[in-house]
Amino acid sequence: MGSTFLPTVGRMAVCGGTHGNEMSGVYIVREMERQRRVMGDGVWPIPVTTVLSNPRAVKECRRYIDTDMNRCFSSAILSSPITDSSPYEVWRAQDLNALLGPKGSAGAIDMICDLHNTTSNMGLTLIHYTTNDWVNMHICKYLQTKITQVPVRVVILEVPISDAYSLESVSKHGFTMEVGPQPHGVIRADIYNLMKEGVDMTIDWIQKFNSGTVFDGGEVEVFIWHKSVDYPRDPDTQELNAVIHPQLQDRDFCQLKKGDPLFLSFSGETVKYEEESLYPFFINECAYYEKGIAFHLAKKIKLPIPTVQVQKD
Amino acid sequence: MSSRCNISCLQEAKRVAIFGGTHGNEMSGIMLVNMWIKNAAEIERNGLVTKPFISNPRAVEKCTRYIDTDLNRAFTPENLSAPDLEGLQYEVQRAKKINQIFGPKGSPDAYDVIFDLHNTTSNMGSTIILESSTDLFNLQMVNYIKKAMAPHTCPVLLNEHPQLKYSTTRSVAKHPIGLEVGPQPQGVLRSNVFESMRTILKHALDFIELFNSGVEFPPCTVEVFRAHERMDYPRDTNGNITAMVHPHLQDCDWEPLNRGDPMFLTFDGRTIFYEGASTVYPTFINEAAYYEKQQAFMTTCREILAANAIRKTVK
Numbered sequence: 001m002g003s004t005f006l007p008t009v010g011r012m013a014v015c016g017g018t019h020g021n022e023m024s025g026v027y028i029v030r031e032m033e034r035q036r037r038v039m040g041d042g043v044w045p046i047p048v049t050t051v052l053s054n055p056r057a058v059k060e061c062r063r064y065i066d067t068d069m070n071r072c073f074s075s076a077i078l079s080s081p082i083t084d085s086s087p088y089e090v091w092r093a094q095d096l097n098a099l100l101g102p103k104g105s106a107g108a109i110d111m112i113c114d115l116h117n118t119t120s121n122m123g124l125t126l127i128h129y130t131t132n133d134w135v136n137m138h139i140c141k142y143l144q145t146k147i148t149q150v151p152v153r154v155v156i157l158e159v160p161i162s163d164a165y166s167l168e169s170v171s172k173h174g175f176t177m178e179v180g181p182q183p184h185g186v187i188r189a190d191i192y193n194l195m196k197e198g199v200d201m202t203i204d205w206i207q208k209f210n211s212g213t214v215f216d217g218g219e220v221e222v223f224i225w226h227k228s229v230d231y232p233r234d235p236d237t238q239e240l241n242a243v244i245h246p247q248l249q250d251r252d253f254c255q256l257k258k259g260d261p262l263f264l265s266f267s268g269e270t271v272k273y274e275e276e277s278l279y280p281f282f283i284n285e286c287a288y289y290e291k292g293i294a295f296h297l298a299k300k301i302k303l304p305i306p307t308v309q310v311q312k313d
Numbered sequence: 314m315s316s317r318c319n320i321s322c323l324q325e326a327k328r329v330a331i332f333g334g335t336h337g338n339e340m341s342g343i344m345l346v347n348m349w350i351k352n353a354a355e356i357e358r359n360g361l362v363t364k365p366f367i368s369n370p371r372a373v374e375k376c377t378r379y380i381d382t383d384l385n386r387a388f389t390p391e392n393l394s395a396p397d398l399e400g401l402q403y404e405v406q407r408a409k410k411i412n413q414i415f416g417p418k419g420s421p422d423a424y425d426v427i428f429d430l431h432n433t434t435s436n437m438g439s440t441i442i443l444e445s446s447t448d449l450f451n452l453q454m455v456n457y458i459k460k461a462m463a464p465h466t467c468p469v470l471l472n473e474h475p476q477l478k479y480s481t482t483r484s485v486a487k488h489p490i491g492l493e494v495g496p497q498p499q500g501v502l503r504s505n506v507f508e509s510m511r512t513i514l515k516h517a518l519d520f521i522e523l524f525n526s527g528v529e530f531p532p533c534t535v536e537v538f539r540a541h542e543r544m545d546y547p548r549d550t551n552g553n554i555t556a557m558v559h560p561h562l563q564d565c566d567w568e569p570l571n572r573g574d575p576m577f578l579t580f581d582g583r584t585i586f587y588e589g590a591s592t593v594y595p596t597f598i599n600e601a602a603y604y605e606k607q608q609a610f611m612t613t614c615r616e617i618l619a620a621n622a623i624r625k626t627v628k
Contacts, residue, residue, distance in 0.1 A: 030553075031580040061604075119498040183434040183498030185601035189557040189578045239347070246504045264504050266348050286500040289376075 003214060005311040009135060009173065009206045012111040013049040013100050014199055018070050018167050019287070020057025021184040024195045025115025031196075045207040049109070053096060053167060056088060061185050063287055064089055070114075073169050075162040078103060093167075101170040104161065111135070112171040113202055115195060118180035119286045121250040123150035124198055128175040129157050129164045131222070135173040137305045138215050140222075142205045147197055153253055154222040155281065155298065177202075181250070184286055209310055217307040223253065223279055223298035230292040232263055232271060241265055244284045244294060252281045256297070263294070319532065320622040321449050325525045326425035326488065329363045330415055331356065331514065333430045335385050335482045336602070337372025338499040341507045342430025342492075345514070358518050360525035368411060368429075368482050371403060376500050378602055379404055385429075388480035393418060408482070416485040427486035428517060430510060433495035434601045435610075436564040439509045442470045442491030443537065444484065451488050452620035454520045456533040461516040465509070468567050470596060470613065471537040477611070478540070490517070496564075499601055529624035538567065538594050538613035545607040547577060547585065555579055558599045558609055566596045570612070577609070 014032060016025025032050045035043050052058055056065050066087030072078075077090060078097050101108045124147060126140045137154075144152045161169055168174030177198050182191045209215065232242040242263035248256070256262075256273050263271040278297040282288060331349065333342030349356050349365035356363045367373055369384045381402035392405045393412050415424045433440075439462065441455055459467050470493070472478050483489035492513055497506045524530070546554040556577035562570070569592045570576075577585040593612035597603060 027557075027580060034580075119501050181498075183496070183501075183601050185499065185604070186434050186599055187554075187557050188563060188599065189560045190563065192557060192580070193560075240344070240502070243344075243502045243504045243507060249504060266344070284501055284503070286498050289500065 002307070003309045004134060004306040006135060006308055007311050008210050009046075009110045010210075011047050011049065011109050012113065012203065012206060013051055013109050013171065015051045015053045015112060015114045015167060017055070017058040018053040018114055019063045019068075019116060019184075020054050020059070021061050021063055022115070022117040022182075023185065023187040024117050024179060024182065024192045026052065026058055027187055027192060028115060028196055028199060044203055046203060046210065048203065049100070051096070051099070053114070054089065054092060056092075063184070066090075068287075069093055070166045072165065073097070073103065073167055074165045075103065077165070096167065097170055103170040109171045110173060111202075111206065112168045112174035113199060114166070114168045114174070114176045115199070116176055116178045117182045117184070117191065118178050118282065119183060120180050120252050120282050120284060122153070122178055122180045122252045122281060124152045124194060125155055125178045125281070126152070126175045127155045127157065127178055129159050129161060129169060131156055131158065131224075131303055133173055134305055134308050135209075136175050137220055137303070138209075138308055139175070139202055139205050141218065141220050141305065142215070143198060143201050144220075146201045146204075147194070150194060151253070153281075154220060155225060156222050157225045209308070212310055212312075214307060214309045217305050219302045219304055221300060222303045223281065223300055226278055226297045226299050228293045228296045229262075231289075231294045232265065240289075242271060245270060248280065248295075249284060252283050253279050255300075256280050320529065320624055322626040323450050323623050324425070325360070325625045326450065326521050327361050327525065328424045329361050329426045329428075329518070329521060330424050330486070331363060331365045331428045331430065332368045332482055333365070334370065334373040335368040335429055336378045336383075336431065337369050337374070338376050338378055339430070339432040339497075340500065340502040341432050341494060341497065341510045343367065343373055344502060344507065345430060345511060356514070356518060358522040361518075361521055363518065366415075369404065369407060378499070381405075384408065385431075385481050386479050388412070388418065388482060388484050392480075411482060412485055418485045424486045426488045426490065426521065427483040428514060429481065429483035429489070429491050430514075431491060431493045432497045432499070432506065433493050433597065434498060435566050435596065435598050436496045437468070437493055437566045437596060438495070439465065439467045439513055440470055440493040440596070441467050441513075442472060442493055444472060444478065444481070444489055446471055446473055446537070446539075446618055448488060449620050449623050450524075451490060452535050452618060453524075453530045453533060453623050454488075454490070454517060456535050456620070457520040457530070458513055458516045459535075461519075462513065467513065468596075469535060469537045470540065471616070471618075472540040474540045477543060524623070524625060527625060527627075529622060532622045533620050535618050535620060537616050537618055538596065539616050541593060541612045541614050542589075543608045544576075544595075544610050544612060546604070546609045547579070554604070556583075556585060559584060562595065562610070563599060566598050567594055569593070570595050
């Protein structure tokens with residue numbers, strides 16, 4: 001079977017601090033900027049732009065100042081008029097769209113790798129929007145073979161790009177690199193090193209691809225987002241009245257079956273899962289309490305991907 | 314059989330408080346106290362009154378450590394005697410209010426015991442924090458808790474160091490006890506951490522009830538880790554950290570650290586080693602809230618404290 005020919009992945013952006021308290025990306029971007037100062041632009045084999053996405057939130061070590069910036073990149077919000085009362089992050093998202101996009105246009109940067117941390121036990125998870133971006137899928141497959149200290153998994157959201165609300169939807173290809181568990185506001189050396197390796201391997205794949213390497217197709221196991229589940233809450237106050245069950249805590253991507261425990265109420269009762277078998281992830285992510293999400297559920301499929309190589313002009 | 318002169322007679326502990334939310338994003342204490350405010354049955358004991366209390370409600374509402382300043386550093390004599398002027402920081406106002414309800418600090422009218430519930434991102438397990446090596450009531454209570462929790466261990470941090478100690482919320486009471494349970498990210502509630510804290514408090518209240526009923530507690534020894542030195546991250550001239558806690562030190566709270574052991578790892582991969590002369594026991598390793606306080610970890614020295622037998626004063 002022949003190759004699918006794809007254009008060069010010419011320019012890449014590595015973004016950190018999209019959430020200002022997710023520290024690995026902040027320090028990776030700072031370290032990459034230091035390397036560039038010391039060793040010049042040729043420090044990486046391909047052109048890489050480094051971006052500290054939300055500098056005000058980084059300075060205050062907070063997820064965001066006014067609103068979650070990683071929900072501000074839908075086409076609708078990117079084209080909305082900015083006024084004095086617009087949230088800081090909407091302004092900044094439009095600024096980043098001008099720098100790295102415009103989203104959906106031929107001038108958009110080829111690849112965004114947006115660096116995030118989670119309090120969930122998700123190892124290294126690559127998140128993107130579509131099942132048929134072969135550059136993204138091949139990078140995922142490559143990282144799965146190269147990184148062995150933790151599981152490397154792929155989550156797909158299946159949202160049309162115009163509705164896609166996160167930063168990596170601005171570029172032609174792009175994904176979020178989510179590494180955990182790490183508390184927000186903390187930098188762990190093991191998590192930093194893992195994410196750094198993920199970024200280095202991404203650059204490595206792009207450089208090999210652009211030089212003409214043929215990457216064989218095959219199957220990639222992916223998790224397709226299906227729905228999210230909230231905590232049990234007091235009907236009057238909306239406060240949580242249960243916590244993630246100890247048998248679910250830290251078991252991201254382990255199959256959840258009917259009858260498995262989900263939550264433990266403060267009075268000691270177990271709430272059980274009653275639906276079809278699915279795969280939970282983002283279990284007990286700190287930032288999702290305010291979004292009404294205790295965990296997400298996904299279906300697991302094996303996605304066939306074609307052999308790819310760079311299109312020679 | 315111990316002779317009468319070796320038994321210390323102490324006042325009953327009739328007024329006890331449990332504080333949650335001294336830091337508004339340390340979730341176990343907040344949820345426990347809210348639960349007990351709604352239904353106090355679990356914390357009721359004969360012979361004492363136990364008051365659950367949210368120390369910093371505005372910080373809890375925003376799920377942030379503090380609004381203006383750290384409440385758990387705010388109970389200084391200057392703050393507690395500050396006049397009620399406009400523009401007083403929220404936590405200073407709060408400290409004065411707490412001192413009014415549960416103090417005054419240092420007076421005979423102060424609450425007998427305050428348990429202050431905290432979480433940490435450090436791997437400290439179920440740590441109990443004491444502020445005095447001569448508080449016999451607290452030492453005996455800690456001994457009771459440790460035996461009741463076994464085989465689960467409860468390390469004891471003693472912070473009596475003149476430069477490292479600080480004016481805690483609980484210091485308003487005659488017998489202050491800090492509970493520091495981790496690891497748990499800020500803003501997150503983990504079931505295992507929640508239940509550990511709940512169980513420690515159950516045993517603590519059982520102890521107080523037994524003591525108040527006249528039970529004599531024999532002499533005991535308590536292993537403590539005495540606060541020794543604060544170690545900061547290496548920083549550049551702008552104050553940014555230039556290295557991370559080394560993977561060999563990360564999560565190794567309460568394990569011995571010796572000269573030559575890895576301590577920090579720079580972002581470009583170089584190891585920095587511990588140079589101290591003697592073995593220390595590090596704690597609060599990589600606590601999120603301490604980056605701004607210039608602390609990567611605290612070193613401690615292991616010590617055994619002896620406590621006399623105690624029983625309540627009979628009038």
